[in-house]
Amino acid sequence: MEKSFQKVEKAIEDFQKGKMVILVDDEDRENEGDLAMAAEKVTPEAINFMAKYGRGLICLALTEERANDLNLPLMVEDNTSLFQTGFTVSVDAKEGTTTGISAKDRAKTILTAIDENATPDDLARPGHIFPLRAKRGGVLVRCG
Known part of the structure; x- marks a missing residue:
């Protein structure tokens, strides 16, 4: 397998x-x-791939506005992590899920959180998806 870097486009x-x-x-x-x-x-298949091969947290980047719309506060007030990553409280979709941990449930949670009609009441806290508050300006103001 050849390793290469591709253009942003x-x-x-x-x-x-x-x-x-x-x-x-x-x-x-x-x-x-x-x-x-x-x-x-x-998709559930994509979530399963991430969980199996990525072996880390499954996160969801949200704009500050969207995180505010969903009433997702930062996980901690005093963020002392090395890069001050903007983790909010974790979430699960309230409808259409069981325990929240399955690939199907996590995909449903992500789709619920990005649904423009979703409200804070559509998400249970804590959960198995970890939203991140994106910095306005992206990598131009915060590398990584």
Whole structure:
């Protein structure tokens, strides 16, 4: 398998097609790769792949406005983590899920959270999906 870096335009094209990409941090930062895909294209199969091969938390990037709309406060007031990642309280969808941990339940939770008609009452707290408050300006104001 050949390793290569692709242009941002290729990643955007893959996101639009529902494909996953690996976003790589700088060596001087976390020096890791994150599996990422467009939230609206998420499937139980994609969640299962992330859980099996990514072996980390499954997160959902949300704008500050969307996190506010869903009443998702930061997980802690005094964020002392190394890179001050904007974790909010974790969530599960209240409807259409069982325990929240299955790939199907986690995909449903993500789709619920991004549904423009969803309200804070549609999400249970705590849960198995970890929303992140994206920084306005993205990587231009916060690397990684």
